[in-house]
Amino acid sequence: MTPTTESANRRYHRRVKRLLPGGVHYNFNMPWEEVPLHFTGGERSRLYDMDGNEYLDLYARFGAMILGHAEEEYTKALEDAMRRVLCVSHCDFDADALELMNAHIPSAEMVRFGLSGTEILQTALRLARAATGRNRFLRFENHYHGNADNIMGGRVADPGHPVPTDFKGDYKGTAGRAAGVMAEQSYMLPWNDAELLEAFFREHGETLACVVTEPACVNGGSIDPAPGYLERMRSLCTEYGVVLIFDEMITGVRMGLGGAQKALGVTPDLSTFGKAISGGGVPVSALAGRRELMELLENKKVVHAGTYNGYPLGSAAVRATFEILSRDEGAALRAMHRRAERLRSILEEEARRAGLPLVVQGPAGAASYHCRETPLEHPGQYDFELMSKDIILATAFQRHGVLISSISRIYPNARLSDEDLEFFQSRARLALGDAQQSIDEIYGS
Amino acid sequence: MDQDHIKVVLTKEIAAELAIAPGEIDEDTSFMRLGVSSIQALKIINRLRKELGIDINPVALFEFKTVEDISAYLAEETD
Numbered sequence: 001m002t003p004t005t006e007s008a009n010r011r012y013h014r015r016v017k018r019l020l021p022g023g024v025h026y027n028f029n030m031p032w033e034e035v036p037l038h039f040t041g042g043e044r045s046r047l048y049d050m051d052g053n054e055y056l057d058l059y060a061r062f063g064a065m066i067l068g069h070a071e072e073e074y075t076k077a078l079e080d081a082m083r084r085v086l087c088v089s090h091c092d093f094d095a096d097a098l099e100l101m102n103a104h105i106p107s108a109e110m111v112r113f114g115l116s117g118t119e120i121l122q123t124a125l126r127l128a129r130a131a132t133g134r135n136r137f138l139r140f141e142n143h144y145h146g147n148a149d150n151i152m153g154g155r156v157a158d159p160g161h162p163v164p165t166d167f168k169g170d171y172k173g174t175a176g177r178a179a180g181v182m183a184e185q186s187y188m189l190p191w192n193d194a195e196l197l198e199a200f201f202r203e204h205g206e207t208l209a210c211v212v213t214e215p216a217c218v219n220g221g222s223i224d225p226a227p228g229y230l231e232r233m234r235s236l237c238t239e240y241g242v243v244l245i246f247d248e249m250i251t252g253v254r255m256g257l258g259g260a261q262k263a264l265g266v267t268p269d270l271s272t273f274g275k276a277i278s279g280g281g282v283p284v285s286a287l288a289g290r291r292e293l294m295e296l297l298e299n300k301k302v303v304h305a306g307t308y309n310g311y312p313l314g315s316a317a318v319r320a321t322f323e324i325l326s327r328d329e330g331a332a333l334r335a336m337h338r339r340a341e342r343l344r345s346i347l348e349e350e351a352r353r354a355g356l357p358l359v360v361q362g363p364a365g366a367a368s369y370h371c372r373e374t375p376l377e378h379p380g381q382y383d384f385e386l387m388s389k390d391i392i393l394a395t396a397f398q399r400h401g402v403l404i405s406s407i408s409r410i411y412p413n414a415r416l417s418d419e420d421l422e423f424f425q426s427r428a429r430l431a432l433g434d435a436q437q438s439i440d441e442i443y444g445s
Numbered sequence: 446m447d448q449d450h451i452k453v454v455l456t457k458e459i460a461a462e463l464a465i466a467p468g469e470i471d472e473d474t475s476f477m478r479l480g481v482s483s484i485q486a487l488k489i490i491n492r493l494r495k496e497l498g499i500d501i502n503p504v505a506l507f508e509f510k511t512v513e514d515i516s517a518y519l520a521e522e523t524d
Binding site: 022030031032033035168169388391392395438441442443 | 476477478480482484485486487505506
């Protein structure tokens with residue numbers, strides 16, 4: 001029998017779950033049930049659920065919602081675009097969106113639009129293979145580049161032969177993966193170790209089509225690149241004729257309109273964007289790159305197809321996002337970064353007060369907290385126990401009205417206000433107290 | 446360690462966490478279908494660790510998602 005105290009959200013979840021597998025539209029291999037919140041509305045940094053609860057949204061739909069909810073100028077731009085021309089292959093505001101990306105992103109000599117990060121990253125691999133005539137790519141431990149068979153999850157069993165294979169306990173592992181697809185196409189190394197990378201290139205560099213990396217590893221715990229690491233990666237790729245691909249799905253826009261590549265001063269050959277480049281309201285991914293590589297699309301040697309590629313609403317969203325965020329020399333993003341630093345210091349102060357070991361690390365627009373004493377130095381350190389503790393705190397935050405992105409990422413938006421910071425401080429105190437108690441209960445001796 | 450004993454302890458801990466009777470738990474139903482949340486799963490595994498006095502790799506949860514499978518795995522591990 002259904003308890004009478006069941007929340008409207010849980011009741012709705014049960015209804016949805018009858019037809020929607022797991023009651024969610026996406027899943028990794030996590031061994032527990034997820035009961036998502038169903039929202040009825042949102043404004044600026046706040047969201048409201050079916051039970052009338054208010055939340056500070058630092059989840060921001062995996063970081064995509066960089067303009068906040070119901071942003072007036074952005075919403076109007078989408079409405080205008082819908083009324084003018086809803087679905088055609090090419091419209092008369094493509095050029096604005098392309099020129100804005102070209103003006104801000106160092107590697108964006110040419111740009112193609114797609115829909116999802118998974119799909120556009122595969123197109124980048126295809127371009128790199130076509131340009132080099134080589135098959136294999138190199139990727140790094142605990143980075144994430146979409147949910148295609150050849151690039152998601154896995155682990156190296158023998159460091160002497162660093163190819164990724166499936167392993168038990170991989171939350172990014174999946175049944176039904178095409179047999180051998182990771183081992184045949186790729187290598188995997190620990191990230192942030194320049195000596196290891198150099199040694200690898202000496203042995204395998206001439207067989208590589210490309211290296212794919214997050215320039216700051218947000219998926220592996222928001223880990224900044226070690227000084228000189230990306231520069232060394234860049235020079236090795238140039239020396240061995242390997243295409244360097246930055247996956248800027250998260251860092252793009254969040255680290256500045258020029259992405260991590262501009263902020264860090266290292267320009268890849270190709271880069272992939274998504275999420276925040278279109279303000280979060282509609283999906284757009286983008287492949288940006290050097291003209292000589294992108295010309296492989298121009299001369300039709302490489303195929304990149306898709307019904308909705310470059311759809312008008314998406315182009316309007318990219319244009320509006322770049323226009324809003326570039327105004328007054330990027331004032332909105334600067335303010336967002338300033339307030340994000342304040343979120344960080346509030347969290348650290350309140351953790352000290354609660355007696356919970358905690359660090360906050362990574363770029364201001366895409367930082368993560370971790371329930372440990374010292375920052376992670378490489379993504380391989382982000383193990384199950386730490387993830388579990390981070391999840392415990394994220395759960396406590398949700399209970400107290402603050403939404404944190406998976407697993408412990410803090411995604412501010414350009415409309416984050418001082419009132420939001422005060423709200424965060426009051427809720428963080430409660431959440432950290434609760435989390436400390438749960439962590440003690442679960443992990444204490 | 447005896448699998449039946451592990452099964453009894455595991456069922457008791459899941460029931461306590463979900464506030465239901467142990468008899469209501471089907472051994473072949475996955476944690477997810479039982480409605481176990483992330484925090485509850487971590488608490489259950491930890492209590493099991495303490496009660497049985499064994500070290501449990503939490504990664505086991507990813508591979509062995511039912512009472513039957515987890516207890517069989519732990520019984521084999523502690524043999």
